[in-house]
Amino acid sequence: MGSSxxxxxxxxxxxxIADFSRLLPGPWCTQLLSDMGATVIKIERPGAGDMSRANAPLFKTGSVYFNSVNGGKHSLTLDLSKQDGRAIAHRLIEEADVVVESFRPGVAKNLGIDYDTVSGLNPGIVYCSVSGFGQSGPLSHISGHDLVIQALSGFAGLSAQSDKAPDVPGFQAADYAGATMAVIGILGALLKRRETGLGSNLDIAMFDSLFSMCNISQTGSMSRDVGNTGTPMIEVWGGNxxxxxxxxxxxxxxxxxxLEKRLWVNFCNAIDRPDLIDHDESPEDRHSDHGDxxxxxxxAIAETCAAKNRDDLIDEMTRKGVPITPVYSPDEALNSENVAGRGLIEYVEHPTDGKIPQIVNPLAASGLAVKxxxxxxxVGDATDAVLSGLGFDPETIARFYKDGVT
Known part of the structure; x- marks a missing residue:
């Protein structure tokens, strides 16, 4: 079993990797690890499998979303509420290098795949729990929805205005922050095990991961936290x-x-407005609101942009060395010259949906991931192969199916 x-x-x-995760952070994490050569066995519920298989939109029958975070994996169906299902999971865990789970705290223990149980079966295991708020702490019981985490981190509040609620973020920053930190943690833990032989228990909270990436948005609050004013605030949120x-x-x-003075000078000269050039502008003004x-x-910028159609404006400014770029729709971005030039879309044959597009792992260009x-x-495409590989005979496998274990 392997990738294409x-x-x-x-x-x-x-x-x-034994992957018990669902939805987004865990699956995207394990897809990245699969891209880098790992064999990922995705454990799913018998029948419907991962609930995100139903996420719209679809290709012909399969979810575009599900295919975007589960490529390169092999599906094993197991009912972990049954003793035989847990026994199969334990057999797989004994052979695994990494276990990833994304259940609410306490659920893994109920299913018999918590760290204490797993490390008893395989002392060198790298065990990674991905959850909204971690395995401990005052909010550990709360479901880890991206919007909730962005709201509590202060990140979503950046767009707050006095007369309206903040915008719903257009990017699942908390999900991807947790997934990215999980990948980094697993890679670090594998290096540690190679040197020491010791396993690891990784508690990856989406909140912690996103909050650690809010160092720019928290600059003002960190300044105020130790008695300073926090002003002037770095302006990268629309005030500049x-x-x-x-x-x-x-x-x-x-x-x-x-932002930079030389770029502003280029723009002012391009629109014949040298009067807008401040020859005394300093590096401190770069991220300011530029005051009066x-x-x-x-x-001047609004008038220049409003005077021309988008693509005509871009052509003119590009010729004059001014970095104004189009705001693309997702369709325009997917079909853009830069995406093609960087080789970021590849097509693969899907067993039921025909040829489908994939976003390429950016590490592929460096030879660290498959392109x-x-x-x-x-659902369950590798169940027979995995069970056979774990040493179960055909009669036992047939019984598992009859009993609804797989």
Whole structure:
């Protein structure tokens, strides 16, 4: 079993991962590890499998989302509420290098796959729990939904205004922060085990992971925390007129990033407005709101953008060395010149949906991951192969099916 590309020379070749996770953070984490050569056995409920298989939109029959976070894996169906199901899981765990689970704290213990049980079966195991708020702490009992974590981290509050609720974030930052930290932790734990022979118990909280990445948004609060004013605040959230989005004549949008003085000078010269150049501008002004000059700056940028259609404006500014770029829709981004030029989309044959697109692991360009992973597995596609590989005979496997264990 393996991905659609050769994995023999990849950094995690020979690593076996028992993946009990569902939805987003755990599966995206284990897909990245699979891309780097690990063999990932995804354990799913008999029947429907991972509930995210039902997530819209679909290709022909399969979820686009599910395929985007479960490529390159092998599906084993197990009913962990049954004794035989737990026994099979334990047999797999004895052979595994890594276990990943994303249950609420306490659920893994009820299913017999908690760290104490697992480490008793396999003392060198790298055990990774991914949850919303960690295995301990005052919020550990709360479900780890991305929006809740972004709200409590202070990140979602950056768009707060006095007369309206903050916008719902357009990116699942907490989910991907937790997944990324889980990958880093697992890689570090595998290196530690190689040197010491010791396993690890990784408690990866999505909240902790996202909060650790909020160092810029927390600069003001950290300053105030030790008695300072926290002002002026670094302006990368819309307060800087030279770092924002503007509408064009065709009601599309562009992103303006003219933070550095030389870029602002280029823009002012490009629109014949040398009067807007502040020759005394210092590096401290780069992330400021530009004070009493802000209104004039914003008006000049808005007027320039509103005077032309988006693509015409981009062509003109590009020729003049001014970094104004289109705000793409997802469809435009997927089909953009840069995505094609960087080789970030590959197509793979899916057993029921035909040819489907995949977003390429960015480590593939460095030779650390496959460029084209196998399609996500059908529910239980590897159950027979895994059970046989674990030493179960055909009669026992047939009984597991009859008893509803797999």
């Amino acid at each position: 590309d050769t994995t023999a020379d990849l950094p995690l070749a020979g690593v076996l 007129p030279r770092y924002g989005t503007y509408l064009t004549a065709d009601n599309k949008a562009v992103a303006v990033a003219l 000059k802000a209104d004039a700056y914003r008006a 084209c992973r196998a399609a996500a597995p059908e």
